[in-house]
Amino acid sequence: MARAVSTKRKLWFTGLAWLIGLVIFFPILWTVLTSFKTEAEAIASPPSFLGFEWTLENYATVMERSNYFRFFMNSVIIAVGSTALGLLVAVPAAWSMAFVPGKRTKDLLMWMLSTKMLPPVGVLIPIYLISRNFGLLDSRAALVVVLMLINLPIIIWMLYTYFKEIPGEILEAARMDGASLRSEIIYVLTPMAVPGIASTMLLNIILAWNEAFWTLNLTTVNAAPLTAFIASYSSPEGLFYAKLSAASTMAIAPILIMGWFSQKQLVRGLTFGAVK
Amino acid sequence: MGSISLNKVSKSFGDVQVIPPLDLEINDGEFVVFVGPSGCGKSTLLRLIAGLEDLTSGAISIDGADATNAAPAQRGLAMVFQSYALYPHMTVRKNIAFPLKMAGMDPAEQDRRIAGAAKVLNLTDYLDRRPGQLSGGQRQRVAIGRAIVREPSAFLFDEPLSNLDAALRVNMRLEICDLHKTLATTMIYVTHDQVEAMTMADKIVVLHDGYIEQVGSPLELYENPVNKFVAGFIGSPKMNFIAGAPAQKRGADSIGIRPEHLTVSRDAGEWAGVVGVSEHLGSDTFLHVNVDGIGMVNVRASGEFRVKYGEQVFLSPIEEKIHRFDAAGLSI
Numbered sequence: 001m002a003r004a005v006s007t008k009r010k011l012w013f014t015g016l017a018w019l020i021g022l023v024i025f026f027p028i029l030w031t032v033l034t035s036f037k038t039e040a041e042a043i044a045s046p047p048s049f050l051g052f053e054w055t056l057e058n059y060a061t062v063m064e065r066s067n068y069f070r071f072f073m074n075s076v077i078i079a080v081g082s083t084a085l086g087l088l089v090a091v092p093a094a095w096s097m098a099f100v101p102g103k104r105t106k107d108l109l110m111w112m113l114s115t116k117m118l119p120p121v122g123v124l125i126p127i128y129l130i131s132r133n134f135g136l137l138d139s140r141a142a143l144v145v146v147l148m149l150i151n152l153p154i155i156i157w158m159l160y161t162y163f164k165e166i167p168g169e170i171l172e173a174a175r176m177d178g179a180s181l182r183s184e185i186i187y188v189l190t191p192m193a194v195p196g197i198a199s200t201m202l203l204n205i206i207l208a209w210n211e212a213f214w215t216l217n218l219t220t221v222n223a224a225p226l227t228a229f230i231a232s233y234s235s236p237e238g239l240f241y242a243k244l245s246a247a248s249t250m251a252i253a254p255i256l257i258m259g260w261f262s263q264k265q266l267v268r269g270l271t272f273g274a275v276k
Numbered sequence: 277m278g279s280i281s282l283n284k285v286s287k288s289f290g291d292v293q294v295i296p297p298l299d300l301e302i303n304d305g306e307f308v309v310f311v312g313p314s315g316c317g318k319s320t321l322l323r324l325i326a327g328l329e330d331l332t333s334g335a336i337s338i339d340g341a342d343a344t345n346a347a348p349a350q351r352g353l354a355m356v357f358q359s360y361a362l363y364p365h366m367t368v369r370k371n372i373a374f375p376l377k378m379a380g381m382d383p384a385e386q387d388r389r390i391a392g393a394a395k396v397l398n399l400t401d402y403l404d405r406r407p408g409q410l411s412g413g414q415r416q417r418v419a420i421g422r423a424i425v426r427e428p429s430a431f432l433f434d435e436p437l438s439n440l441d442a443a444l445r446v447n448m449r450l451e452i453c454d455l456h457k458t459l460a461t462t463m464i465y466v467t468h469d470q471v472e473a474m475t476m477a478d479k480i481v482v483l484h485d486g487y488i489e490q491v492g493s494p495l496e497l498y499e500n501p502v503n504k505f506v507a508g509f510i511g512s513p514k515m516n517f518i519a520g521a522p523a524q525k526r527g528a529d530s531i532g533i534r535p536e537h538l539t540v541s542r543d544a545g546e547w548a549g550v551v552g553v554s555e556h557l558g559s560d561t562f563l564h565v566n567v568d569g570i571g572m573v574n575v576r577a578s579g580e581f582r583v584k585y586g587e588q589v590f591l592s593p594i595e596e597k598i599h600r601f602d603a604a605g606l607s608i
Binding site for chain 1: 326328347348349353354355357358359361362363364365374375378379422426
């Protein structure tokens with residue numbers, strides 16, 4: 001007999017889920033609300049939740065004071081560029097690990113993942129110096145390469161998991177049917193892996209978009225993305241919470257909208273292979 | 277044309293030898309079945325022939341030409357996989373067309389061949405569907421369709437029916453046999469099901485731990501098994517093996533007697549026993565009889581023979597049908 005779930009239990013769990021969801025979402029909600037307050041309201045104690053005078057003044061000031069679109073374009077170029085470059089490297093890597101694994105493939109995968117456990121600040125100086133020596137400080141190219149390398153383990157792991165789900169027999173069937181390695185990849189593997197490649201791409205764009213450590217340390221003006229745009233509102237004249245919130249909202253809005261539209265794809269990507 | 281010859285072929289995975297060196301000749305147009313329990317190396321042997329695994333040593337020739345190091349596609353063989361291995365993102369038509377497209381065949385000829393295969397396999401109405409929208413039997417037909425359009429010199433089947441339900445399996449078995457008669461192409465068929473082997477094969481190759489135990493026609497194996505393994509593997513229900521006094525009396529270490537070669541009587545016979553479970557199938561009755569000093573003996577009686585649990589019966593083996601084995605398990 002299937003386990004019956006009582007209505008009371010269902011209500012309880014639904015309530016709990018909503019509560020957890022709200023707790024997680026609250027900082028974002030608070031940021032958005034604060035961005036519509038005046039600076040005085042933003043630091044008022046006790047704070048008002050909705051009963052304040054709504055204003056767009058902060059957005060106007062932010063747009064006036066900084067060139068939002070330049071930061072935005074830098075973010076787009078860095079996120080998309082590092083993702084594209086990452087996929088270019090990761091697809092063949094994941095392919096070989098999934099379909100022609102060697103004795104040490106598992107160790108290699110674990111090692112790659114372990115690099116994610118390294119505190120980034122540990123390699124800040126070498127990477128900074130390398131960038132400087134190549135004349136790449138404050139350049140989008142350096143960030144594209146660095147962010148690609150930072151996220152590469154995750155891209156390879158995700159693609160590896162996806163490729164593992166593709167039955168080897170189908171590729172063998174293609175081989176029996178006379179497909180060369182090239183046709184096998186173009187006509188059989190890639191179409192079957194498109195959902196996996198797409199969700200890997202989406203996740204990586206989000207990770208690269210949100211990356212703050214390297215983008216803040218390796219850029220100043222020319223290549224500065226939206227993370228630097230936010231950071232520029234938390235200094236030198238002191239904190240301006242309302243303007244800072246407006247800048248943050250503008251920085252996260254594009255990726256939030258993209259995430260909203262692709263949430264199905266993302267959830268599927270992250271839980272792929274976990275069940276079944 | 278489709279003769280295949282294996283010469284001292286062996287395969288090891290690391291230190292584990294899966295197939296010790298073996299020789300095998302498969303003649304053009306033959307329906308050969310590799311049969312054996314799980315893990316006996318039958319699928320590996322098929323994959324070696326297909327070129328999906330590399331040989332550790334030995335040589336394979338197809339139609340007289342050396343194919344030892346040839347890529348799978350160059351061997352002119354077509355394979356039907358256990359999981360069907362259809363391309364899920366392509367329609368049935370595109371699945372069947374795939375090998376033709378890879379061969380760069382002219383589209384008109386492709387269409388002609390696809391239509392032909394679809395007609396033979398009753399797939400005409402399903403050509404624009406995707407594999408996910410088909411039943412197991414239909415998917416299996418598509419896999420076969422993809423194999424036949426290439427007009428290969430031999431077909432390789434890797435347990436193609438094991439994912440189907442019992443009724444469908446019998447139908448597909450007949451269809452594959454029909455196909456063999458129509459195409460008259462060599463077929464190599466791997467199964468662990470001895471009934472499939474017996475009903476389909478011209479020649480059965482019985483494998484055990486990578487070794488070929490015996491090669492022969494179904495009836496040769498049934499009537500003259502070379503050892504206890506083949507004797508026990510071929511035939512259903514299984515042969516009874518009896519050691520001790522009844523065997524010594526017949527000058528053997530042990531004897532084997534098939535369930536259908538025992539006569540059952542209520543009155544008199546060589547061995548007395550008590551009926552345990554009896555399975556009434558209508559046409560036949562399978563009895564499990566507990567015989568003193570021998571143990572459980574399976575008997576195949578006629579459908580009319582009605583006995584109940586706990587009744588006493590007498591069994592007598594048909595003398596000329598008894599198989600005698602020596603201490604090493606070989607037939608005497």
